[in-house]
Amino acid sequence: MAAVLPDWLSPQEFSTAIDEMANAIGQQWVIHDGDPKLRSYRDSFSTLPGDANVPSAVVAPDGIEEIQAILKIANEHRVPLWPISTGRNFAYGGPAPRMPGYVVLDLKRMNRILEVNEEYAYALVEPGVSYFQLYEYLQKNNIKLWIDPAAPGWGGIVGNTLEHGVGYTPYGDHFMMHCGMEVVLPDGTLFRTGQGSLPETESWQVFQYGFGPILDGVFSQSNFGIVTKMGMWLMPEPPGYMPFLITYENEEDLAIITEVVRPLKVNMVIPNGAFTVDLLWDAAVKVSKRQYYSGKGPIPDSARKKIMSDYKLGQWNFYAALYGPPPMMENTMQVIRDTLGAIPGARVWTAEERKHDAAFQYRSKLMRGEPNMTEFGLMNWVGGGGHINFSPISPTTGEDAMRQYEMIKNRSHEYGFDYIGEFAVGWRDMHHVYMLMFDRTDDEERQRAHELFGVLIDEAAAAGYGEYRTHLAFMDQVAKTYSWNDHALWKLHERLKDAFDPNGILAPGKQGIWPAHMREKHSWTS
Amino acid sequence: MISRREFLRGGAVAGIATTLPAGAVIAASQTRPTVAFDAICDTRYEEGDQFLRAVSSQAYRVHGLDNDPGSVMPAITAAVAEGRAITGLTTDAALLLAEQLAFAEGYALTYKGVHKHLSTDQIEHQLTLGQRWQESIKPALLEADSAWPEVIAKLMITVTPDTEALVEKRLTASASRHPESPGHLVSWILQPI
Numbered sequence: 168m169a170a171v172l173p174d175w176l177s178p179q180e181f182s183t184a185i186d187e188m189a190n191a192i193g194q195q196w197v198i199h200d201g202d203p204k205l206r207s208y209r210d211s212f213s214t215l216p217g218d219a220n221v222p223s224a225v226v227a228p229d230g231i232e233e234i235q236a237i238l239k240i241a242n243e244h245r246v247p248l249w250p251i252s253t254g255r256n257f258a259y260g261g262p263a264p265r266m267p268g269y270v271v272l273d274l275k276r277m278n279r280i281l282e283v284n285e286e287y288a289y290a291l292v293e294p295g296v297s298y299f300q301l302y303e304y305l306q307k308n309n310i311k312l313w314i315d316p317a318a319p320g321w322g323g324i325v326g327n328t329l330e331h332g333v334g335y336t337p338y339g340d341h342f343m344m345h346c347g348m349e350v351v352l353p354d355g356t357l358f359r360t361g362q363g364s365l366p367e368t369e370s371w372q373v374f375q376y377g378f379g380p381i382l383d384g385v386f387s388q389s390n391f392g393i394v395t396k397m398g399m400w401l402m403p404e405p406p407g408y409m410p411f412l413i414t415y416e417n418e419e420d421l422a423i424i425t426e427v428v429r430p431l432k433v434n435m436v437i438p439n440g441a442f443t444v445d446l447l448w449d450a451a452v453k454v455s456k457r458q459y460y461s462g463k464g465p466i467p468d469s470a471r472k473k474i475m476s477d478y479k480l481g482q483w484n485f486y487a488a489l490y491g492p493p494p495m496m497e498n499t500m501q502v503i504r505d506t507l508g509a510i511p512g513a514r515v516w517t518a519e520e521r522k523h524d525a526a527f528q529y530r531s532k533l534m535r536g537e538p539n540m541t542e543f544g545l546m547n548w549v550g551g552g553g554h555i556n557f558s559p560i561s562p563t564t565g566e567d568a569m570r571q572y573e574m575i576k577n578r579s580h581e582y583g584f585d586y587i588g589e590f591a592v593g594w595r596d597m598h599h600v601y602m603l604m605f606d607r608t609d610d611e612e613r614q615r616a617h618e619l620f621g622v623l624i625d626e627a628a629a630a631g632y633g634e635y636r637t638h639l640a641f642m643d644q645v646a647k648t649y650s651w652n653d654h655a656l657w658k659l660h661e662r663l664k665d666a667f668d669p670n671g672i673l674a675p676g677k678q679g680i681w682p683a684h685m686r687e688k689h690s691w692t693s
Numbered sequence: 694m695i696s697r698r699e700f701l702r703g704g705a706v707a708g709i710a711t712t713l714p715a716g717a718v719i720a721a722s723q724t725r726p727t728v729a730f731d732a733i734c735d736t737r738y739e740e741g742d743q744f745l746r747a748v749s750s751q752a753y754r755v756h757g758l759d760n761d762p763g764s765v766m767p768a769i770t771a772a773v774a775e776g777r778a779i780t781g782l783t784t785d786a787a788l789l790l791a792e793q794l795a796f797a798e799g800y801a802l803t804y805k806g807v808h809k810h811l812s813t814d815q816i817e818h819q820l821t822l823g824q825r826w827q828e829s830i831k832p833a834l835l836e837a838d839s840a841w842p843e844v845i846a847k848l849m850i851t852v853t854p855d856t857e858a859l860v861e862k863r864l865t866a867s868a869s870r871h872p873e874s875p876g877h878l879v880s881w882i883l884q885p886i
Contacts, residue, residue: 202799203799203801204799453760455875461812541763546786546789550809608819
C-alpha cells in the first residue's frame with residue numbers, strides 16, 4: 168500500500184529522501200513501503216479511526232552525527248520528522264505522529280545509561296532509556312538510588328520528562344528533577360544547557376542553571392529541537408518506607424480530603440506525589456465492569472456499593488507514603504491519622520493490611536520507585552482497549568476538586584461513559600486525570616468518546632482549567648484555550664518555531680505549534 | 694510441591710500432560726500444528742486454565758499471567774526472539790501490550806476472538822478469521838457452554854489463518870459464566886509475516 172504523504176511532498180521526493188536517509192544510517196534502520204513493522208507506530212488506543220496518523224516511514228539513527236545527517240536531508244526535501252524516545256506516550260498518542268505521512272524519528276537505539284553518580288544521586292541518560300532499564304541497572308549494580316517511574320514502566324525517562332509527566336515518589340515532578348540537556352536544533356546545531364556549556368565542568372548534573380537565560384523549558388512539549396541527553400536527579404534510598412491508603416465512604420468527601428491534604432503537601436508533611444483515586448480506577452485494576460454490570464451506560468450506584476464492599480475500597484482512596492528513619496515516620500503517621508484519618512468515615516490501611524490487594528501493591532511499588540505495568544489493567548474495565556486522558560490542572564482546594572469532578576462526571580455520564588479518575592496532588596496544584604475508557608472496536612462508541620473529549624476541553628477552559636498535556640487529536644483545541652491577550656503566548660511560540668526551524672521539518676503541529684508553511688491551513692492564531 | 698499455576702507462571706516447556714476432561718467438545722481436528730507456537734493465558738480465571746489445558750501438550754512453551762498485564766512482555770519477547778507464533782486467551786490489556794511488542798518485530802495479528810458475556814448464561818463470540826474456519830467452529834461453539842475456551846484452543850492449534858482472507862462474524866451461544874470470570878476475554882494469534 169502506498170504511503171500517505173504530506174501534500175507538499177511528491178512520492179519521488181519522498182523516495183529520494185528515504186534513500187538518502189538509508190545511506191546515512193543503514194538500510195536496516197529505515198522502515199517504509201508498507202513494512203508491517205510500521206503498524207507498531209500507530210496509536211492503538213485513541214478516539215481516532217484505526218489507521219489514523221500512520222507514519223510514511225521510520226528512521227532510527229544512533230548518535231548525534233546520524234541525527235544531524237537525517238536533519239540535513241529532511242531540510243533539503245522538507246520531510247516532516249516526528250521524534251519519539253520510546254514511543255510509549257499512550258493515552259496521549261503513543262508513537263504516532265501528529266499527522267499521517269510524517270517520518271517517525273525513533274531514538275530507541277540511543278538507549279545508553281551514560282553515567283550514574285551514587286554520591287550526587289543522578290543519572291545521565293539517552294532518550295531511548297526506559298524506566299525498566301534504569302531500574303534494572305541500579306538493581307544489578309547494587310546502587311542505592313531510586314528512580315521515579317511513570318505508571319507504565321516501559322515508558323522513556325527523557326520522553327516522559329519532556330512531556331511534563333509526574334510520578335509517585337518525592338521526586339514526582341519529573342521536569343523539576345531534570346538537570347541538564349543536550350539538544351540538536353533542526354539546523355543540526357548541537358549545544359548543552361546549564362553548566363553543560365562550560366567545557367571543563369563537573370557540575371552539569373548537579374546545578375540546573377548556567378549563565379544567561381534558562382532554555383531547558385523551550386525544548387519540553389515543543390518542536391524546537393531534539394533532546395539527545397538528559398540528567399535526572401535520583402532519590403537516595405531512604406532508611407525506611409511506609410506506604411498507606413485511606414479510604415473514604417462518600418463522593419462529597421473529596422472536598423474535605425483536598426482541604427486537609429493541601430497544608431500537608433505545602434508543608435511537606437506528605438513528601439511524595441500523593442493521589443486521591445476514584446473507586447473505579449482502583450477497582451478496574453482488579454475487576455471488569457461486566458463482573459458487576461452488563462447493561463449500557465455508566466455503572467449504577469448499587470454496583471459501585473457492591474464493589475466497595477467486595478474490595479474494601481472507598482468512593483475515594485488516598486494513597487501516599489512516608490520516608491525516613493522509622494521513629495520519624497511513626498510520628499508523621501500519627502499526624503496523618505489525626506488529620507486525614509479523622510475525617511468521618513475514613514479508614515487508614517497499612518501495607519500489611521493490603522498485602523493481597525493488587526491496586527495497593529502496584530502503587531506501593533511506584534511510590535518506592537519500582538516500575539511495573541499493573542495500571543495497564545484498567546484497559547480491561549470495558550474491553551476494547553480505547554483510552555484517552557483528560558488532564559486539567561487546578562489549585563489544591565476542595566471547591567476546585569468538587570467542581571472539576573462534578574463537571575467531568577456529569578458530562579461523561581451524559582455521554583454514557585463511566586467516570587474513572589484520580590487527582591495527583593503536587594505541592595500546590597492538582598493534576599486531575601480522567602481516563603476516558605471506551606470500546607475501540609465499537610465505532611459509534613469511539614466517536615462518542617471523541618465528541619465528549621472536545622466538549623470537556625471547552626467546558627474546563629470556560630471554568631478556568633487548562634490541560635497540562637493532551638492527545639495528538641486535541642492539541643490545537645487545547646492550545647487555543649491558552650488565549651490570554653489574543654493568544655500572545657502561542658504567537659510567540661510560532662515566532663520561535665520560525666527562528667529555530669525555518670523549513671518547518673520538526674514535529675509540525677505538536678502542541679498546536681505549526682510552522683510557517685503549514686500555518687495557513689492549520690493555525691488558529693492568525 | 695509446585696502448584697500448576699506457579700509452574701505455568703514460570704513458563705513451562707511443553708509436554709505437560711493435558712487435563713482436558715474426556716468427552717470435552719473439540720472443534721477442530723487433532724492435527725499437530727504446522728508451526729511452533731507459544732501459548733499465553735490469564736491463569737487468574739477458569740477460562741484461562743481451560744485454555745491452557747487444551748493447548749499445553751502441543752505448545753512449545755506456555756505462560757501464565759497475573760494481575761500485572763506486563764507479565765506478558767517477557768513471554769512475547771522470548772517467543773519473538775526465536776520467531777515462534779504466539780496464541781493467547783487473555784484480557785485486552787495483555788493483548789494490547791503483546792501487539793505493541795510483536796508488531797515492532799514484524800508480527801501481525803492473524804486471528805482474533807472477542808468473547809463477551811452478555812449475561813450470566815449467554816456469551817457473544819466475535820471471531821475474525823477465515824470463512825472456512827468460521828464454518829468449522831460454529832457448531833462446536835454453539836454446544837460448548839462454559840467449555841468454549843477449549844473449543845477456541847483447539848481451533849487455534851490447527852488454524853492456518855495466514856492463508857485465508859479474514860472475515861468478522863458474531864455468534865451468540867449459551868454459556869454459564871464462571872463466578873470469577875471477567876466476562877470479557879480475547880483470544881488471538883500473533884504470527885511473523
